[in-house]
Amino acid sequence: MKTAIRTLLVLAVLGTAIAAQSPDGDVLSIYLVDVEGGGATLFVSPTGESMLMDTGNGGANADRDVSRIMAAAEDAGLERIDHLLTTHWHGDHYGGLAELATRIPIGHYIDHGPTIEDNERVQAFIDGPYRELYNAARRTVVTPGDTVPLSGVDVQVMASAGEVVDEPLPGAGEPNPYCADFERYPEDLGDNAQSAGVHLQFGRFRALHLGDLTANKEFELMCPNNPIGSVDLYVVSHHGLNTSNAQVLVHGVAPRVAIMNNGTRKGGTPDTMTILHTAPRLMDLWQLHFSVLSGQEYTVPGVFIANLFDDQPDAMPLAPVPPPRRGSNAAPPPVHSGPANWIKVEARRDGTFTVTNSRNGFSKSYAASE
Numbered sequence: 001m002k003t004a005i006r007t008l009l010v011l012a013v014l015g016t017a018i019a020a021q022s023p024d025g026d027v028l029s030i031y032l033v034d035v036e037g038g039g040a041t042l043f044v045s046p047t048g049e050s051m052l053m054d055t056g057n058g059g060a061n062a063d064r065d066v067s068r069i070m071a072a073a074e075d076a077g078l079e080r081i082d083h084l085l086t087t088h089w090h091g092d093h094y095g096g097l098a099e100l101a102t103r104i105p106i107g108h109y110i111d112h113g114p115t116i117e118d119n120e121r122v123q124a125f126i127d128g129p130y131r132e133l134y135n136a137a138r139r140t141v142v143t144p145g146d147t148v149p150l151s152g153v154d155v156q157v158m159a160s161a162g163e164v165v166d167e168p169l170p171g172a173g174e175p176n177p178y179c180a181d182f183e184r185y186p187e188d189l190g191d192n193a194q195s196a197g198v199h200l201q202f203g204r205f206r207a208l209h210l211g212d213l214t215a216n217k218e219f220e221l222m223c224p225n226n227p228i229g230s231v232d233l234y235v236v237s238h239h240g241l242n243t244s245n246a247q248v249l250v251h252g253v254a255p256r257v258a259i260m261n262n263g264t265r266k267g268g269t270p271d272t273m274t275i276l277h278t279a280p281r282l283m284d285l286w287q288l289h290f291s292v293l294s295g296q297e298y299t300v301p302g303v304f305i306a307n308l309f310d311d312q313p314d315a316m317p318l319a320p321v322p323p324p325r326r327g328s329n330a331a332p333p334p335v336h337s338g339p340a341n342w343i344k345v346e347a348r349r350d351g352t353f354t355v356t357n358s359r360n361g362f363s364k365s366y367a368a369s370e
């Protein structure tokens with residue numbers, strides 16, 4: 001009898017050891033889905049609970065982008081989206097929302113509150129289909145400091161509706177040395193500056209995703225004291241546009257890995273790329289797309305880029321292509337209409353994480369932060 005009990009104990013201990021070593025058992029998975037320069041980031045906790053940040057583009061592109069989001073959800077084995085956080089009311093972030101709701105149950109809608117833009121189409125969506133959806137589920141309008149109840153992961157709202165947190169995260173709050181050099185950017189009076197953005201902590205692993213939060217809000221968030229400290233993963237704000245990603249934020253949070261959800265001609269201009277490349281601890285920048293705005297001069301090696309575009313020139317230009325002026329009749333951006341690839345992050349509680357490019361299978365593991 002004693003032997004039997006001892007055997008059971010040994011088996012129980014072995015079972016625990018095997019579970020702890022299991023490569024997939026206790027992992028926070030993050031999928032950065034290619035929605036052609038829009039936003040769609042899926043977080044899946046070890047227990048299979050999920051938070052999706054943004055739903056890509058709408059209109060004629062809703063089916064394309066939602067199908068790509070669903071491919072990630074299926075890869076993760078999801079049967080529902082537990083929390084859908086819409087960072088702000090721009091078409092490249094909420095566009096696929098209504099279509100997604102027809103494909104998979106959504107349990108909880110999270111947003112920053114009303115749009116501040118005078119846009120009838122957006123207002124009609126919020127008052128119509130969106131209200132109908134959240135009335136049948138649950139809605140939370142978040143303010144900075146709120147948490148999102150994603151099981152096993154500490155998700156805290158850092159900015160929302162133009163406000164930023166006033167309490168630092170535990171262990172953070174030191175003066176930010178980059179504040180002194182900050183010069184205010186032209187004011188962005190649209191919904192980008194209203195973005196709801198979050199900090200995620202999973203054991204020792206830390207990530208930051210601020211949606212399309214703009215540079216002046218980054219300054220308000222990060223100065224005079226840095227309420228975040230440093231992070232392992234920075235989801236590059238605003239698709240890598242230079243109206244966000246001020247040095248005060250990017251160098252202040254000193255990410256070890258950055259992933260940019262840019263488009264073929266959206267984000268990745270030399271000024272943003274320079275700030276990213278010179279971030280003090282950055283080991284690698286990954287991109288959802290090759291951006292012609294980087295040229296070979298500023299882009300990263302191809303293995304770190306998840307999607308190219310359909311008509312590849314024989315030689316990529318060395319010099320960055322200047323962005324077209326707004327409202328000009330410039331040629332349309334290079335098209336990417338073939339299969340879409342995601343970048344997947346698998347983070348473990350000990351702070352180690354692995355990033356994989358689904359286009360080429362290229363994968364790199366990072367040690368825990370010191």
Ligand SMILES: [Zn+2]
Pocket residue numbers: 037038039090092093212238239
């Ligand atoms: Zn956007």
